[in-house]
Amino acid sequence: MAFTAQQQLRAAELRQLLNRAAHAYYVLDAPEFEDAVYDRLYRELLDLEQQHPDLLSADSPTQRVGGPPAEGFSSVEHRIGMLSLDNAFNAEELQAWDGRLGRQLEDNPERQREYVCELKIDGNALALSYADGVLVRAATRGDGSRGEEITANVRTIQAVPLRLQLKQPPAWVEVRGEAFIPDDTFEAINAERQQRGEALFANPRNACAGTLRQLDPKVVAARRLDFFAYTVHLPADAMGPKSQWDALQWLETAGFRVNPHRERASGADGVVAFYDRWEEQRHQLPYATDGVVVKLDALERQQLAGFTQKAPRWAIALKYAAEEAPSRLLRLVAQVGRTGVVTPVAEFEAVPLAGTSVSRATLHNADRLEELDLHSGDTIVVRKAGEIIPEVLRVLPELRPEGAERLELPSHCPECGSLLVRESGEAATRCVNSSCPAILRGALRHWVSRQAMDV
Structure with a gap:
C-alpha cells in the first residue's frame, strides 16, 4: 500500500x-x-512503518533494536586509521614526552604547550561513520x-x-569514541550470570567487548552500553573545529555524549595537576577510568607533530597504577x-581498594588455583581488575607459614x-548431581528472576 504525503511528513516529524x-x-x-x-509517539511511528515499510529509514528510533541475530561479523576498512596511544606511567615520563614533542615542533624551550586533558575511559574504541x-x-x-x-x-x-x-x-563524518558499561550495570550483568551458573566477566571492559560481539542485537540492548565521543574527522572542505577543545564542543552540538570531566592545561605541570586531582576523584565516578588522555590542543600543531x-x-595516555594491597588468606x-x-x-x-572494603575474590577455576600455588595462610596481593572486580594477583611465598598446606x-x-x-x-569442574541442593537453589533463583518468570 502506497503511503500518502501526509503520512511521510508525519513519519519524519515523529523521527x-x-x-x-x-x-x-x-x-543531556x-x-x-x-x-x-x-511510548505513544514511538508506537505511532512503529505502526506507520509496519503499514508502509518504505517509510523506514536508518535514523528511525525503531531501528535501534531489530532484526534477526547475525551469522557473523564482516571485516571493514576504516576510512581513517585508528592508531594506539603511547603510554606514560608517571610525571617524569610525561615530562620527557612533553620535551620530545617540543623539540619535534621546534618550539622555544621556554614555551608551554597547550593541552586538553580527558579522562581515559576503560572501555572499547569504536569508529562511527555518518x-x-x-x-x-x-x-x-x-x-x-x-x-x-557491528x-x-x-x-x-x-x-x-x-x-x-x-x-x-x-x-561524511567519522567519529571516534569509547563504548563502555557503567559500574552498576556491570554488577547487575555479573549477578545475572552468577545466577545462571555462567562465568563472570573479569571487568567492565571485557564485558563491553563481549557484548559488542554478540550476534543478537537484543542481547546488546539489554546490557545498556554507554558511549563517550572524543574525536571527529570531517571532509577537507568542511568548516570544522580548529582545536581538540572545539572538536569536543562540536561533538556535543552534533548530539554526542562527551565526557564532562575535561580541562585545558598549560604545559606538563598543568597536565600533572589534572592527573593528580582525578587520581582519587575518579573512584566516585559511575564508570571505570584508568588514566588521562593528553592531546595537543591546536589541530594545526597536531599535524606538524x-x-x-x-x-x-x-597525544599520550598517562596511566594510573592498578590499585593493589596485600592481605592474609x-x-x-x-x-x-x-x-x-x-x-x-x-x-x-578485608582490605580497602578503590574506595571499598574487599574480602572475597573468585579464583575462576582449578587451573587458576594451580597457577597461583595457593597455600593455607598465604599472604596474597589483591587488586581490583578494571577497578571493579577483586582478583588475587599473586602470592608472596616468602611470607608463607611453615608447614602450610597446598x-x-x-x-x-x-x-x-x-x-x-x-x-x-x-576449564570448569562440575557437580553432575541434578538433585544437588545448590543446583536446585540456583535453578529456583533463576526461575523467579527478572530474566525468567519475574516473580
Whole structure:
C-alpha cells in the first residue's frame, strides 16, 4: 500500500521528535517527555512503518533494536586509521614526552604547550561513520586499519545518535569514541550470570567487548552500553573545529555524549595537576577510568607533530597504577553454581581498594588455583581488575607459614557429596548431581528472576 504525503511528513516529524527526546534523556539527562508520551509517539511511528515499510529509514528510533541475530561479523576498512596511544606511567615520563614533542615542533624551550586533558575511559574504541548526517556504519578498532562491522549492535546504544543534530551536516563524518558499561550495570550483568551458573566477566571492559560481539542485537540492548565521543574527522572542505577543545564542543552540538570531566592545561605541570586531582576523584565516578588522555590542543600543531609508525606524537595516555594491597588468606571456599560449576573463592582479611572494603575474590577455576600455588595462610596481593572486580594477583611465598598446606578444589561436592567431574579440555569442574541442593537453589533463583518468570 502506497503511503500518502501526509503520512511521510508525519513519519519524519515523529523521527525528529523521538530522536530529540532520546538525546535529551540519554545525553543531556534532561527529559522532554513523560515516558507515556514517548511510548505513544514511538508506537505511532512503529505502526506507520509496519503499514508502509518504505517509510523506514536508518535514523528511525525503531531501528535501534531489530532484526534477526547475525551469522557473523564482516571485516571493514576504516576510512581513517585508528592508531594506539603511547603510554606514560608517571610525571617524569610525561615530562620527557612533553620535551620530545617540543623539540619535534621546534618550539622555544621556554614555551608551554597547550593541552586538553580527558579522562581515559576503560572501555572499547569504536569508529562511527555518518553519511549526510545518518549513521551508516559502526566498527570495532580491530588492528587499527580494519575492524569488525557491528552497526546493528551499536544502534542499540542510546548515547549514539542515529542522525546528527545538525541542520546541514557534512557529506561524511567519522567519529571516534569509547563504548563502555557503567559500574552498576556491570554488577547487575555479573549477578545475572552468577545466577545462571555462567562465568563472570573479569571487568567492565571485557564485558563491553563481549557484548559488542554478540550476534543478537537484543542481547546488546539489554546490557545498556554507554558511549563517550572524543574525536571527529570531517571532509577537507568542511568548516570544522580548529582545536581538540572545539572538536569536543562540536561533538556535543552534533548530539554526542562527551565526557564532562575535561580541562585545558598549560604545559606538563598543568597536565600533572589534572592527573593528580582525578587520581582519587575518579573512584566516585559511575564508570571505570584508568588514566588521562593528553592531546595537543591546536589541530594545526597536531599535524606538524605528525605520527610514528604506531601512534600520534601529539597525544599520550598517562596511566594510573592498578590499585593493589596485600592481605592474609583466611580460607578457600568452593562455590556451586546453578549449572553445577564449582568455583574456588578466596576469603581473606578485608582490605580497602578503590574506595571499598574487599574480602572475597573468585579464583575462576582449578587451573587458576594451580597457577597461583595457593597455600593455607598465604599472604596474597589483591587488586581490583578494571577497578571493579577483586582478583588475587599473586602470592608472596616468602611470607608463607611453615608447614602450610597446598590448597586444591575438593574431589567431592561440598553441598551434596557427589564426586566432582572435570571433562577433558574444559576449564570448569562440575557437580553432575541434578538433585544437588545448590543446583536446585540456583535453578529456583533463576526461575523467579527478572530474566525468567519475574516473580
